[in-house]
Amino acid sequence: MKLLYITNGINGSGGLERVLAVKASYLAENIGYDVHILTLNDGHQHPFYSFSTAIKFHDIKVLGNPVNYVVAYKKGIKKLLKNIVPDIISVCDDGLKGLLFPVLFGKTIPVIYERHASIDLNFISEKNTSKIQKVKNYSQKKIMVWGAKKFNLFVVLTNGNKNDWKGVNCTVIPNLSPFVNVDKNFKDAKKNIVLAVGTQSYNKGFGRLIDIWKMIAKKHPDWKLEVYGKQNKNLNLQRKIDELSLSDSFILNEPTKKIAEKYNESAIFVLPSRSEGFGMVLIEAMSFGVPCVAFDCPHGPADIIKDKEDGFLIKDGNNLQFSEALINLIENINLRRKMGQAAKINVARYSPDKIMPIWDSLFKSLIKKDEDSL
Template sequence: MIKLLYITNGIDGSGGLERVLSIKASYLAEYYNYDVTILCLNGLKEPFYSFSSKIKFVSIDVSGNPLAYFLNYKRGIRNIIKTVEPDIISVCDDGLKGFLLPQILKSKTPIIYERHASVSLNFNTAKKGFFQKLKNKFAYFIMRWAATKFDKFVVLTNGNLNEWNAGNLEVIPNPLSFYPKELPQKTKLPKTVVAVGSHSYNKGYDLLLQSWEKVNKEFPDWKLVIYGKKDAECKYEDLSNQLGISSSVTFNDPIPNIEEAYANAAMLVLPSRSEGFGMVLIEAMAYGMPCVSYDCPHGPGDIITNGEDGYLIENGNIDEFANRIIDLIQDPDNIAQMGINARINVERYLPERIVAQWDKLFKELI
């Protein structure tokens, strides 16, 4: 039995990293008989997504000033490794500290880094000042150096390969969260467009709402429904009021059973400025929906076949984004055909195909 230790910040979040970890770790425990332990920071909170009952969870406390935090982090992880004695360690942490684990641990156990975000995430920020840019570039320099120290550095898309100057790269995409054998019967096309993701600058909801203003003028009876963790300032809700579209836009908190939202929508939109992958794209496609997405770095370009199962839009082109939504609304038959194509094309992300790649990689490294 292979002992696998995942190191992450936590499992209570509603993001793609937590969703993917729940799928992979559970599949390895249930179908490949892995002995899986997940290490979290600062307590074990209720997971947002479901994990296999076979998985063990441990936590270390890290707090205090930067030096105390680092020492607690180093000591805590080393102690867990001594107890668990893993055959392989996989790091799921997009923060800078996760990159430093090979230097911190100095362990003979193979260590993998799983990169769940594009480097563009470090540069796509609402803060555009000189010092912020300098800080981002310095962090990227450290990350590119540290990436070479892992036994394998796994990215999600072919586009991500160009972001890292390392000889240890491997591409393994995210697995599907679900793939319904039969889709719910719709007596008529739902007049609903869905978007899923947190209210961060990177997710591009300001761009989406400007596009929706144009769509709303043409089709005032259609609704835009957004699911995601809201920002404290509620700036996107304020923007929808300013644009005069608030009656056609609904903002919802994250829900673990997002399938219900997909089952009751006609299409999904992804207005992100950058993506690590675009988990919501493959989820929506599994439910037979076409997707309209910016061709941002990186993920959508690997997932969507433009004009076949969705549309890829020039990054940041608000008018073209709106026009493609309008094109689909005006052609229900095209929505149906693209949805059929999407269901077929997305089968390549089924868990049994993706997790098999992880199993192969782990065994090669051991």
């Protein structure tokens, strides 16, 4: 089967790129798919994660004003579709143009959409308070749902996300863990490190994580909170850290390709996000026996964490409750170990061998349905 993924780029360090690397490589190497990935503006150069050498990469240039951008986008994709003639197209683009793909190109080939973010991601902002902005958000959401209805199938990561797309032909397939054989180098003895992973944005909530850490740092000066992810100087996170005298214990780091080592040595993982499509980093941390504390944001953490069994789910925005759960884990090594062991067991449900057969069946069912309609 010839499968074409369409995305903006694979050179970032985000969850979408991580999942695509694991999933596309599995399909190419384990099931024998002919996998193609299309990116924009050299987005295939220098991928952050490892992709199978069996995958074929394509790229088109889309530049200039919106009109020129759309013209180049349509021309480039139509040319590629004619050249490779895929059996299935899977659009992995959380932007508006991705949601309008069937409107731009039709559905002569079965086309699905993979939504890797909560619908809230498009609307969460510090500047979302004006009436004009609310009208814009309402209009954009209507367009997004209208576009989503045009796909043969719309795939989301959690049941909570499914409920956001009313009237859309949705199915739920969770993300898969990229870490499945960690026992060989697994460290039971962890360092006094609380870990967070993610691109710096208002949505990821690192600003409120700094406020939470302020409640903990003086009481536990032998602990550090380390954040790994693409930095955003406009958020002024480092300035806030310095102003609160937390620079010795709250450390901002650039993304690392050795993130597995960071999971392996950390005692606790935290997710302060305001919204998630899933929470890929949670299952990554849990694979290494790390208990997690996360806000119960829309959507993902509640599907992954079993509250008070392998971690803690905190009412969204309740910084005090978050800090209390974190202190509880910091001060109780037996609780950390118990929850960490449960996390390692529970996260096995996201292994590639459990998730990828679902994708294989889905692709094959779409092909059969398309053939039966001829």
